[in-house]
Amino acid sequence: MATSVAEPKRRVIFSGIQPTGVPHLGNYLGALANWVQLQRNALPEDELLFSIVGWHALILPQSPKQLSEARTDILAVLLAICIDPRRSIIFHQEHNPNHTELAWIFNCITPMRKLRRMTTWKSRLAASKNQGDDAEMDETELNVGFSHILATHVPVGDDQTQHLELSRVIADQFNRNFKAKRQLFPPSKGILSLRDPTSKMSKSAPDTSSRILFTNSSSQITSKIRSAVTDSISGITYDPVNRPGTANLLSILAACKDENVNKTVSGYAGKNHGALKADVTKAVEEKLKGPRKEYEKLKMDKEYLRRVAQEGAERARVKSEATMMEVRERIGLL
Structure with missing residues (x-):
């Protein structure tokens, strides 16, 4: 008697990165390296979409010239780390334009109170007050740009969990409001600053030694890791709460070596921070040198980058248009 084999469930994997300057080590190890792994491990029927989210970058003021250059730089970075435009849609x-059309529809059914509950909304308000030195500033001064994500799998960091949850809630609201016969929209640790290991590594931090950029030279990497904040406790242990600087270096080393941090720390019995920093420096340089060289070559090939972007946009529109046709029908605007 023949037995039936269940068809594997097709995954739609989507993620994006803002074009706000050259990525730093946290972006690479925390997100981009995972994209490469997802592509490597994807089944033939899986769909992978990776986007450079220029519209999302407009939430904060941008220099048009710098934004234009950053868009091209990020595309070159994705190709340099081996995101393959033949396998993934970049x-x-x-x-x-389907993105903004759907965002408008979703914004029309999203009450303000849902945004006010989000930690990221509150942190944006606090950051705006600090940057503007205006203690009287309130949320009415914030730009309301918000990105909705619809996919079966969305590889992002832990700090984006609230965004994914809100996207799921909004999608559920759409399905209820417009009586969808099926669920049209399925529900959908980071590297820290070298100078302040209680905060995430950031491109906007005033101290440039707090981050390692994708394009940093070997000497720059050495200098930045040598000056990384640790502690005066002897020995090397992984304790993110009491020893955040040391734990951050161990996390970086483990990520560069593609191993569990517990295995990494086990090799440091009797060693000191000097030995750890030397190993981290070597591992980071080894991780970045190949992609960095490829990036420098790719960013000069403007025609190839233009062609990859054009072909990726055409493929993305084909995928999204099918969804938008059903959305328009549901809301009476087909």
């Missing part, structure tokens, strides 16, 4: 968010 596209600029703003080349697909």
